[in-house]
Amino acid sequence: MAVAHxxxxxxxxxxxxxxxxxxxxxxxxxxxxxxxxxxxxxNFGFYANATLDVHLSSLRIxxxxxxxxxxPVGFSLSRSRVNGVLSYTxxxxxxxxxxxxxxxxxxxxxLFLIDTKKQSVNVSVIGAQDNILMAKEKxxxxxxxxxxxxxxxxxxxxxxxxxxxxxAPAANQSDGKSVQNPKAEADNVExxxxxxxxxxxxxxxxxxxxxxxxxxxxxxxxxxEGLYSLKFHYCQNREPGIDRPYSFTVEVTEKNPGxxxxxAEIPLSRLYLCMAGVFFAAAVVWVYNLMKHSYSVxxxxxxxxxxxxxxxxxxxxxxxxxHFINTEGHPxxxxxxxxxxxxLLKGALLFITLALxxxxxxxxxxxxxxxxxxxxxxxxxxQVLANVAYIIIESTEEGSSExxxxxxxxxxxxxxxxxxxxxxxxxxxxxxxxxxxxxxxxAMNLEKLKLFRHYxxxxxxxxxxxxxIAILLKITMPxxxxxxxxxxxxxxTLIFFVLTGYKFRPASNNPYLQLPQDEDDVENxxxxxxxxxxxxxxxxxxxxxGREHQKESTL
Numbered sequence: 001m002a003v004a005h006x007x008x009x010x011x012x013x014x015x016x017x018x019x020x021x022x023x024x025x026x027x028x029x030x031x032x033x034x035x036x037x038x039x040x041x042x043n044f045g046f047y048a049n050a051t052l053d054v055h056l057s058s059l060r061i062x063x064x065x066x067x068x069x070x071x072p073v074g075f076s077l078s079r080s081r082v083n084g085v086l087s088y089t090x091x092x093x094x095x096x097x098x099x100x101x102x103x104x105x106x107x108x109x110x111l112f113l114i115d116t117k118k119q120s121v122n123v124s125v126i127g128a129q130d131n132i133l134m135a136k137e138k139x140x141x142x143x144x145x146x147x148x149x150x151x152x153x154x155x156x157x158x159x160x161x162x163x164x165x166x167x168a169p170a171a172n173q174s175d176g177k178s179v180q181n182p183k184a185e186a187d188n189v190e191x192x193x194x195x196x197x198x199x200x201x202x203x204x205x206x207x208x209x210x211x212x213x214x215x216x217x218x219x220x221x222x223x224x225e226g227l228y229s230l231k232f233h234y235c236q237n238r239e240p241g242i243d244r245p246y247s248f249t250v251e252v253t254e255k256n257p258g259x260x261x262x263x264a265e266i267p268l269s270r271l272y273l274c275m276a277g278v279f280f281a282a283a284v285v286w287v288y289n290l291m292k293h294s295y296s297v298x299x300x301x302x303x304x305x306x307x308x309x310x311x312x313x314x315x316x317x318x319x320x321x322x323h324f325i326n327t328e329g330h331p332x333x334x335x336x337x338x339x340x341x342x343x344l345l346k347g348a349l350l351f352i353t354l355a356l357x358x359x360x361x362x363x364x365x366x367x368x369x370x371x372x373x374x375x376x377x378x379x380x381x382x383q384v385l386a387n388v389a390y391i392i393i394e395s396t397e398e399g400s401s402e403x404x405x406x407x408x409x410x411x412x413x414x415x416x417x418x419x420x421x422x423x424x425x426x427x428x429x430x431x432x433x434x435x436x437x438x439x440x441x442x443a444m445n446l447e448k449l450k451l452f453r454h455y456x457x458x459x460x461x462x463x464x465x466x467x468x469i470a471i472l473l474k475i476t477m478p479x480x481x482x483x484x485x486x487x488x489x490x491x492x493t494l495i496f497f498v499l500t501g502y503k504f505r506p507a508s509n510n511p512y513l514q515l516p517q518d519e520d521d522v523e524n525x526x527x528x529x530x531x532x533x534x535x536x537x538x539x540x541x542x543x544x545x546g547r548e549h550q551k552e553s554t555l
Contacts, residue, residue: 026260026329027252029397030058033245037096037237039399041230043080044254045263045479048222051255052077054230057213059248061116061234066244068115071236072098073246075112077218079226080479096235102126108224110195114205114212121203121214129195130221135214136191136204196221227263227479232399250399253329260329261322264482269322271483275490276315282494283308286501293506300356301506307349308497314342315490340394344387351383351417352376354459357504358424358452372424379420386413418463425456451503458503462496 027042046052054075061073076097098111108127115122120138193201206213230252236244259266287305290297317339324332359372389410396403429452466489474485 027254027397028249029252029399030249031399032247034234034247034401035237035243035245036401037234039232041075041232041250041399042252042254043227043229043262043398045227045256045265045482046220046254047225047256047263047480048220049257050220051253052218052220052228052230053215053251053253055213055215055251057211057249057251059114059116059212059246060210061246062244063116066116066236068113068117071234071239072096072111072113073234073236074098074114074121074232076229076231076233077110077112078229078231079107079109079224080229096233096238097231098233098235100126112203112216114214116205116207116212119205119207119212121205123201123203125195125199128223130223131195132219132221133193133195133201133216134191134218135193135216137193138202138204225263225480255329259326261326263480265322266326267483268486269319269326271487271490272315272319272322275494276312276319278494279308279312279315279497282498282501283312290506296506298506300353301504303349303353303356304501304504307346307353310342310346310349311493311497314339314346317342340391343390344384347387348380348383351379351421355379355421355424357455357500358421358428358459371427375420375423379417382413382417382420386410386417389413414467418467422456422459425452425459428452429456455500455503458496458499462492465492
């Protein structure tokens with residue numbers, strides 16, 4: 001276990017170093033010499049009057065090698081029906097989305113096509129729209145020299161360009177007190193476009209020392225609510241053997257009325273706080289039960305209590321972390337560190353406790369076999385790695401290449417850990433099956449065998465539901481109800497904890513507690529002779545609980 005402690009300490013130190021660079025919900029991503037053809041910047045659920053701000057700066061591409069007509073470069077903003085399922089069909093996935101001319105599934109799609117040669121951004125609006133776009137329109141020379149000079153001055157500084165966007169009509173207020181119809185004022189503000197009417201427009205692309213930049217601000221209407229995916233595309237790199245490098249920095253700020261969280265995440269702070277209270281109450285009841293039956297309590301019972309309290313504490317810090325993200329747009333470092341520490345401890349305690357119960361440690365035996373020790377040597381480091389991967393995913397922008405690497409590591413490691421903890425249970429079941437037919441205590445062993453089989457089914461159901469069923473339910477729910485996925489996971493975890501505690505509770509009728517605790521007690525029942533002189537004689541011996549037990553002869 002000392003190795004596990006050192007691994008945990010190293011993991012905590014690692015993510016403590018990573019956390020200060022984390023910005024959540026107010027995203028800033030910098031990529032250099034990137035060659036991916038598609039970059040998923042973010043997925044976000046927007047309510048009515050929600051806003052999206054995108055500022056692209058320091059864009060560098062090899063202009064001489066790019067045909068912007070055949071291989072467009074730019075952004076796509078698409079609405080998904082459900083989380084993780086894009087608006088495009090399987091056939092369209094082989095085609096660059098920036099080349100689409102129409103939407104085949106009636107979902108809205110907005111394309112921002114960057115042309116550095118013409119220093120413009122061509123906006124193409126596809127499908128039914130209920131959004132307002134605010135950005136700098138590209139002015140033609142015949143519209144007046146004054147407007148041309150003003151557009152050039154505005155693009156001379158990237159920070160000024162970002163702040164010079166037209167102000168949103170009162171719909172952009174963070175207190176939620178917006179006007180009923182912001183589109184009524186859209187036509188009266190320069191640089192503001194109602195996308196339900198205007199399907200094509202050209203924006204200004206700034207140029208600073210050979211790097212390009214532009215910004216836009218969008219307000220979503222009531223009919224445009226949904227889960228949106230913002231992506232950057234470099235279509236030429238889709239061609240086999242072509243890897244044209246490019247670099248850019250993009251800042252994305254997404255905000256619902258009064259909240260920085262996505263529509264599916266807004267209820268999570270209250271959900272985690274309520275579940276923290278429920279787990280804490282369950283932990284208190286468990287400790288009370290341990291104190292009440294202290295004569296039959298084992299060390300693993302207290303380990304189960306520590307797991308329940310750690311789970312409650314982790315949920316509490318998770319709730320606080322989400323609260324600050326919702327109000328500030330980024331986590332408060334101290335609270336985030338506390339959450340990650342308790343999350344790491346909770347994950348390690350969970351798999352250690354499940355594996356120890358599966359081996360029967362402290363209940364049946366105090367020594368683990370060599371193969372059981374190997375399970376712990378595998379599960380504990382992998383579980384720490386899984387939690388570190390989770391922390392890095394939370395602290396990394398979705399568009400970075402490291403994000404997907406660690407996401408795959410998390411999925412693989414979590415799957416291995418879930419499978420590994422089943423082995424001790426299977427070995428215990430096999431051992432009890434063999435013992436029930438050889439040691440003369442068939443009734444007791446069959447009772448224990450039944451208990452282990454129930455425990456095995458409980459673990460399989462818990463893993464299957466939290467890793468498969470809940471995710472399937474998530475991708476079929478409306479975007480604003482996808483928080484129910486977290487609710488189902490937490491409730492199923494609570495049910496699993498309660499059932500495990502009930503099955504292995506410290507009580508006199510628990511099959512585990514019928515086992516002898518000392519080697520001196522490990523002996524077969526003595527066979528009383530059939531001599532008439534011994535008729536009616538009873539045998540008295542002390543049990544491990546210090547009570548006398550009388551066994552009448554059956555002669």
